[in-house]
Amino acid sequence: MARPMLSPIDARIRALAAMHRLLASSDSFESLEDHFRQLCLHLMQALDREDVVPWVQMPNLDLLQDRAAMVALIVVELVTTVLRYSFRSEQDGTIRIDLRAKGSAAWVVVSASRLARAAPNVPSSIIVRFVGALPGHAFLNGGAEFSDGMCFPSNGRVGMSRPSTGRAR
Numbered sequence: 001m002a003r004p005m006l007s008p009i010d011a012r013i014r015a016l017a018a019m020h021r022l023l024a025s026s027d028s029f030e031s032l033e034d035h036f037r038q039l040c041l042h043l044m045q046a047l048d049r050e051d052v053v054p055w056v057q058m059p060n061l062d063l064l065q066d067r068a069a070m071v072a073l074i075v076v077e078l079v080t081t082v083l084r085y086s087f088r089s090e091q092d093g094t095i096r097i098d099l100r101a102k103g104s105a106a107w108v109v110v111s112a113s114r115l116a117r118a119a120p121n122v123p124s125s126i127i128v129r130f131v132g133a134l135p136g137h138a139f140l141n142g143g144a145e146f147s148d149g150m151c152f153p154s155n156g157r158v159g160m161s162r163p164s165t166g167r168a169r
Helices: 002-024 032-046 065-086 125-132
Strands: 052-057 093-102 105-112 137-141 146-153
Touching: 002 032, 002 065, 032 052, 032 065, 032 093, 065 093, 065 105, 065 125, 065 146, 125 137, 125 146
Parallel strands: 052 093
Antiparallel strands: 093 105, 105 146, 137 146
16 A cells, blocks of 8 residues: 555656766766756656756757766756746746857856745855856846856867757657
8 A cells, every 4th residue: 555655756766866877977978958958857857846847958068078067967956946946836837948158168047937935146055166166156146037057168169059949848
């Protein structure tokens, strides 16, 4: 009888494990956009927030291996922060994850169109530490469209941008 009650918990644990496997293999993926989309889908499943859809848009940026792994970890933290302040439980919506690059700089912005509760006015200390290790800087905008993000030296090349499927699912 206890098995049916464990099923949702088991699914969340499996999603968290899948997300951690992806984070551990952030140096071996076909496309940065697809990799980040999969990370976000596993995160939404692990947090039991499949009502929120990640919309991921990124050029094919060739990041150094250690930089790609750190950026992936930071994006998971950024998405978690936006999710925490933008949606009440059972309130569906979309979180946008955009990566842009110009010259030797790149930036990631994670945003949602609604603010469900009072947001902090500075990025979390863990995000600041992670971004500082790149080195880069973190930012947060608690306005009508809540967003957080980071800017960092890309040390990579922007490849040919392919058309984006955008919305995940």
